Amino acid sequence: MAVGIWTLIEKSDYLSLLASSAFAVSAYILILAGGLVMVTGFLGCCAVIQEQRSCLSTYFSCLLLIFLIELVAGVLAYVYYQRLSEELKQHLHQTMTGNYAQLDRDSITQAVDRLQQEFKCCGSNSSSDWMQSVYVNSSEADGRVVPDSCCKTPTPLCGRRDHPSNIYRVEGGCITKLEQYLADHLLIIGAVGIGVACLQLAGAILTSCFIYLLYKEEEELFSDV
Template identity: 80%
Template sequence: MTAGYKDDKEDWQAVCLKYLLFVFNFLFWMGGAAVLGVGVWTLVEKSDYLSLLASSTFAVSAYILILAGSLVVVTGFLGCCAVIREQKSCLSTYFLCLLLIFLIELVAGVLAYVYYQKLSEELKHHLNQTMTENYAQPGKGDITLAVDKLQQDFKCCGSNNSRDWLMSVYISSKPAESRVVPDSCCKTIIPLCGKRDHPSNIYKVEGGCITKLEQFLADHLLIIGAVGIGVACLQKRRRTSVHCD
């Protein structure tokens, strides 16, 4: 009777452990989906502005999140197989993968946080130079498109203000055709609209692009950092909890 009761208890514990692992695996997949989604969303929404940044840290952080999220798909499948087949070696591999993903997500979060601290200084030193020296220059088509999109999306003109364009290589050149600002500064873009820099025509009183791009990137760096570090810590806690069980 005692032996039978013991066997029933062990069977009940095994079933509970299986369900616990399945629930954990589902939560793990959900966290991975969030990480993957944030990584893809960051690159898709901000890919147009990456050429304006001196550092590749922003893109690297997003790529790391995408890598971590992709690993979750594989690791989640491994976890399901381990639970169904009750293979201890497979479970050990599963937990090692969890540790690897934890470290990857943590790195992405830390990178995003560190870059967030340096973002303002980088934009102040780099953005104005990039816009005035590379806009509409040979071989700089990606920067030209990025600047035009930046000025239209954020309703801004120049890095600090519209007067910054007076020092640009493009405005001083013959192809500018006497423009004082690029046409992308105009509230309504028509050919040669940049010849007139009145506030009714261009984004002159709305401010420069540095502060707006900085806020835009900073908000998303905070999201990357929070998702990377937050999900990593949650996964670490769940991993420890399951090991204890």
């Protein structure tokens, strides 16, 4: 649950740069599963204390449900991890050059500015990508050849000068930086999802054993009567 919340809060800026919602969906699934774990944990304690087979059966069903949910989150993260590179190559360039500083695209503009400053990069593949952008080729750019967020020391209109001493010029551009960043977090989401799923499966197996023991005890009591 904590991993899902952390992903959505800390990494939410970059979600607007992705064409697929799989990254966010994986995080939401982890949050849902985490909430179910908390509720199910309370139910499990009550069921064990009271030794009621009906409650334990409900608890067993909940554990299996959580197992499936966590497994889906882990598999989804892994599948998206495999497709991440291709998606960024296809969509990031168009997103940055076509939507930056455009009307009703504030979330993308902020995400691009943060991306370039945080990862010290400029453009999807290189700083020259900005020459094809709607923003740079408009009067709004006011002579800028790159956004001010490309500058090593951002100041108003610093984007007018694209000399290497002024702007970030990183081999591979922002794509390689963002890809590595998201890939690392997808691996965390996948590992947590599958890891917790295995724990829930182990809990379900132990619960089924406990239910069986209670059943045998009840059977022996009735046979004695």
